[in-house]
Amino acid sequence: MTYSIIVADPPWRFSSNSKSRPGRNAIRHYPCMTDAEICALPVKDWSDSAALLFMWTTAPMLARAMPVLPAWGFSYVSQIVWVKDRIGTGFWARNRHEIVLIGKRGKFPCPRPAPFSDSVITGQQREHSRKPDALQDQIDSAWPEARRLEMFARRQRAGWDAWGNDTKRFTA
Numbered sequence: 001m002t003y004s005i006i007v008a009d010p011p012w013r014f015s016s017n018s019k020s021r022p023g024r025n026a027i028r029h030y031p032c033m034t035d036a037e038i039c040a041l042p043v044k045d046w047s048d049s050a051a052l053l054f055m056w057t058t059a060p061m062l063a064r065a066m067p068v069l070p071a072w073g074f075s076y077v078s079q080i081v082w083v084k085d086r087i088g089t090g091f092w093a094r095n096r097h098e099i100v101l102i103g104k105r106g107k108f109p110c111p112r113p114a115p116f117s118d119s120v121i122t123g124q125q126r127e128h129s130r131k132p133d134a135l136q137d138q139i140d141s142a143w144p145e146a147r148r149l150e151m152f153a154r155r156q157r158a159g160w161d162a163w164g165n166d167t168k169r170f171t172a
Helices: 035-039 059-065 134-142
Strands: 003-008 047-057 075-084 097-105 120-123 148-151 160-164
Touching (some): 120 134, 134 148
Parallel strands (some): 003 047, 003 148, 075 120
């Protein structure tokens, strides 16, 4: 089974991910992956020859996230930014946003007008790594008939197949 829309929130391994000093980092919440492990996922096999990818990343991970797109068979076309309601952690800047890279595979048509009327999503932060529903709400509205997959899902969502540690099942 393949998908024309994939949303992914890879569990990036940060240098601060330490089992001996878990602090507030991701490893406290779920298993993290190296860049090579993320790139090696068979996303090409899971996606249609014409597909869209929406991949979450953080500001410090942006340079590491860009090579994942071609490794998964997609080319970068745009991005969306989620502006959070409170400031988080950060070394050079205390971050209050996350980035969604948009990748395209093949000749996936872009509806007119643009499916996203704004490149900014605002939303309240919730539990660790849980993203706002606004992205997937807009995807559902723009492509209601598309086969959709959420990778590294935190929960099940109607109309989507889910793959992830928290979903307790793999449907892809």
